[in-house]
Amino acid sequence: MALYIMLSTLSETGRKVVRKLPGSIRKVNAEVGRMGVRVVAQYAVLGPYDFVTVVEAPDNETIAAMVIICTEPRAPSSMETLAIVSLSGASTTVTKS
Numbered sequence: 678m679a680l681y682i683m684l685s686t687l688s689e690t691g692r693k694v695v696r697k698l699p700g701s702i703r704k705v706n707a708e709v710g711r712m713g714v715r716v717v718a719q720y721a722v723l724g725p726y727d728f729v730t731v732v733e734a735p736d737n738e739t740i741a742a743m744v745i746i747c748t749e750p751r752a753p754s755s756m757e758t759l760a761i762v763s764l765s766g767a768s769t770t771v772t773k774s
Contacts, residue, residue, distance in 0.1 A: 680717070680761040681740055683730040691754045692727075705747065714743050727754075731761075 687695060694701055706716045709732070717731040734740045737760070744756055 678715075678733045678735055679737075679740075681732050681734060682759045682761055683728075683732060683744075684726045684757040684759070685728040685730065685754050686725070686756075687727045687754045709743050709747070712743055712746070713739050726757075 702719075706719070709716065713735055715733045717733055719728060719730045721727065722729050732740070732743075734743070740758060744758055748754060748756055
């Protein structure tokens with residue numbers, strides 16, 4: 678399974694939803710779990726993003742599908758997704774080159 682960092686920003690509508698229904702974030706986490714994506718850690722942050730989430734998924738295609746579902750009109754937000762490569766994995770790859 679691969680790890681990914683997701684940087685999310687809520688739209689104004691999304692902020693209203695989270696204020697009115699704070700449990701909606703857990704519902705989204707459960708929904709992505711049914712897609713085969715596991716939320717490893719999730720943080721509310723200060724700065725240009727509202728949330729930083731670390732997720733684990735079987736492949737890039739699963740993450741792509743999850744991003745499409747999580748950014749559709751019923752869950753207004755924008756996301757930036759980054760694949761994570763461990764330092765040990767990266768160093769092993771570099772030394773093989």
